[in-house]
Amino acid sequence: MKTQERGAAGAGRAPALTAPGGDRLPSAPRERKPALAALAVLLVLLGALGATVLVMRAGDRVEAIALTERVPRGQPVPDSAIKSVMVAEDSDIQYVRWEQRGLLKKYRAAADLVDGSVLVGSMLTKDKGIEAGKAVVGLSLKSGQYPPRLEEGDTVSAYRVGRQTTSGGSDEPGDGGDAGDGGSRGGNPAIAEGARVQSVNKGSDDSVASSGNLPVSVVVDKSDVPELTSAASNGEVSLVLDSDTGS
Template sequence: MTAERNLPTLSRPRRPGLASLAVLLILGGALGTTLLVMRADDRISVIRVTQQVGAGRTFPLEAMEEALVADPGGEYAPWSDRDRISKRYARVTVLPGSLLTNAMSAGTGEGLAPGKGRVGLALKPGQVPNELQAGYRVQVIHVPRAGSEQGEADLLSPSALVDSVSTPRMSGSTVMATVIVDSAIAPEVAAYASSGEIAIVDLPGER
């Protein structure tokens, strides 16, 4: 009986380096996926401005939209604050597409944009509209006293912002108001206000 001879088999050379590389690639891919998921979780909803908002004007709700960004540590105004932001004023002109930061807006009594100044007015009945409130837009008008050389009224500021109003306790009393105007005309407004020659007109269409 002929003995069967087994042919020698060729052993495959082991390549531990390739195996290790494959494991590293798998682990690296899994780690990259995990980081992407974690970073996606870190993104926050902030406010993006869709319309130009001039300095000293409020932020309309229709001029804001939601945007997702990586959390930079509280620099941007969160989307959840949009109602509060709509009652604030722009410190500077904000262009469309800008992500709104907390430093871009101010409430009444806060910092002003460059070129703006606050002027205090003591207004008597007939010089101020009823129920004037902070945040209203008004015209500031110089109304000369009767018999003065300047017989015609003069528009000093076409769209001033009311910063604060002190409502009198008694009807017919003087109303104390502070308005924000261009700093170039602030001294003139203050001078006429001190002599009682200032009147303001409410502009409800610009609120």
């Protein structure tokens, strides 16, 4: 009786599925999501690209022109006064590029330019003229008739030296002083005040020593030209730095 019951119970069960050799059949693979994987990879790539662009922008440099010496207002920028520097590119700053250095001879300093300045367009002008009411006078000065460190762009006053006017009105040789006291020991007033030194042709120390004279050009009021040129022709001009000069 028990044997029959066991047989009947066994008949109600489904036989277990087995693969040949007694192994179980492989289970169904898990469902993968390739879209999410692709999105993750894309995000990583975008992040890396953004970081690269930021680094590249921060590292953008342009080759610009910087000054190695002072250039007075109204003077051209000589080749000897420039050097190449790398600066951060900025669309709001109009740097004068190093490849544009050949164009500098067409321009002049719009203001006094100091050593170390990086040139931008607003520092230069094509205006080569002299201000209305002004004139340029050339001088040939001996030692003692100019300050030792006279530079282009300095503001000076010119005095007559070498002669003094007596109370009787006749000119007599006299000690008009030197550049240290403005030639005022003879009581001579300034021939020109507030003059600007346009150029100082120092050349070399040897050339100045051999000639004994220093060529200097100054910008003065036209009203001062007659007396200044008369004194200059006789070698009777002394230049004195004004107290407000920047040198």
